[in-house]
Amino acid sequence: MTVLGIDIGSRTIAIAILNEKGELLAGQVSDSGPRPLERAREMAGNLSSFRRIVATGYGRHGARADFATDLITEIKAHALGARHLFPSCRTVLDIGGQDSKVIRLDEQGRVVDFIMNDRCAAGTGKFLEIMAQGLGLPLEEMVAAASAGDGEITLNSMCTVFAESEVVSLLAAGQPVGAVARAVLNSICDRTQNLLLRLGIEPPVVFTGGVAAIPGLPAYFARRMGLPDLLVPPRPQLVGALGAALYGMKAKKATG
């Protein structure tokens, strides 16, 4: 029988299904919507077909009260997932919809320290989405514009709401879109780097979460941070769900 890992985030829900051998059978990402638990059930399909269902993410407690058999935090889930995809990984950078975190692993892959941003959307995926709206561009085009743009304008506001009005004012003042897009990306990149530096960067660093899935963004971050070997999984949004499913596989061994 298969194991289901489900990562219920503030912005998206991801599922990963592993077979007996631990191979990924299916992975899927969808918007959380107004009723994340219902959405999660729909995505999971026939719940009784899974030997174990491990929930992680913001909605993990709700899921366990409802249908999941186990839960782990997204910190552990991302650590397990990243380590599985990149066995030498020592640092995980995860930027999700409403939080960002850095996780340090020891040589055996155990979590030895972690840090999360403080109770606010600044420096997260939601921040980027709102800034892109302010710029009137889809996310990937914002990254492309920033990569092609130049200039060193800085966004002064940390608060997402104020930063959005700052973006609008900069555009109204005649600043080129590319320069403003750069300011947006630099702002989140510098904040992320601060988070990394507070914990200490131990390479290799694996970049996970929805923000890592924006085309061109990891490369932009790697350039600005001077981290040429920033590793990005093929589907960064699935890493938490994958880690949860892997935990379910391990739990099987542990209980015989």
Place this chain on the structure above:
Amino acid sequence: MTDYRKLWSDLGMDLEKHDRLTSALPLIYEEVYLQQPGRPQAMEYFDLVVAEIHSLRIAELVEHRRRGGKVCGVFCVFVPLEIIRAAGAIAVGLCGGSQFWVPDGERVLPRNLCPLIKASVGARLSGTCPYFQSCDLLIGETTCDGKKKAWEVLGEYAPVYVMDLPQMKRPRDLAAWRGEIGLFLARIEELTGCRVTPERLAEEIRLQNRLRQALERLYQTRKADPVPISGKDALLVTQVSFYDDPRRFIDKTEALAAEAEARIASGQGVFPSGAPRILVTGTPMAIPNWKLHHIIETAGAAVVCEETCTGTRFFEHQVDETGRTLEEQLQALAERYLKINCSCFTPNPGRLEDIFRLVEAYRVDGVIYYNLQFCHGYAVEYYAVEKALKARGIPVMKVETDYSEEDTGQLRTRVEAFLEMLR
């Protein structure tokens, strides 16, 4: 049966608003406290104190004042309660621990201020705290800039006296603090019209030492594995010590400690043996602030000690009882109170030593550094604490939060991830 509504109304309280405040507490208390499995029986008394938090003790204060006695409100563990009592007054702790009072505090204070100050001031402004309403004098102190300036605001609503606490621990600071305690004594004598005699002060010094020893005895039992009492319950006992009649409190706490000792002897605990053991260090948790302890303990770990003002900082160190003259007694009080290692002192190496000692003694697996938002002293001192703990391989995590519930989800994630790391 006392008519408490009349009593509250006589104290000038806003009854309607007060009803809103007190209607929420039983539900929270049920969830946070009463649903804990296997609590010691002797916690019944403390449950009663909370259930009657604005009635039983208030009736005692009212009766004391009816007979001409005075009540002093204090906000900090540096204020020598012995002197207040030796002059015939009652001391009560007034630190606010509820989000309910924060909006009222923000009417006169900046939003970017620690919630404890905002809630304390808000409690007075809203007229919903009968302890505040019962006070003849509020005793402030200069432990932080926020409080220092808040006294000036509070002074518009009630008489305030401020003790100037030094912020270093050189001999001249001890001398200055000794001088402050002398001034304080004079002010309290003026308030009550009673002279403090060496005999009365000696009696109160012994009583407060006994109270500290009772808490120490209870905390000792938390060194056991399995731990016989939850961190939440122990925290509540310390919180209640700031309000309660000291003699009754000592009796009830000793009964609880005796029960906990018996539990250790029979191997009975409130968490399974081997559950992760957490030391909470940092800023105080005024009643009804049980937020962090509740998150930690519902995630399966036990809080086994608090290196906070609602923990060891309140009861460690006794006052020397050998003083026979007021001069000797005031010196002994000054010395004992200046041993408290608050982050308002610079430098503050004693706090690091305290944390190391407690980590060892309470067999702590991980340290959670609790920082009320905008409490800068503790926030900055985290740098030194984190570095020192990590150098010794002791896991530590800082959480910065206020009284609102909006970040409970994020806090829960952090605490659970921290525990996963320890297991």
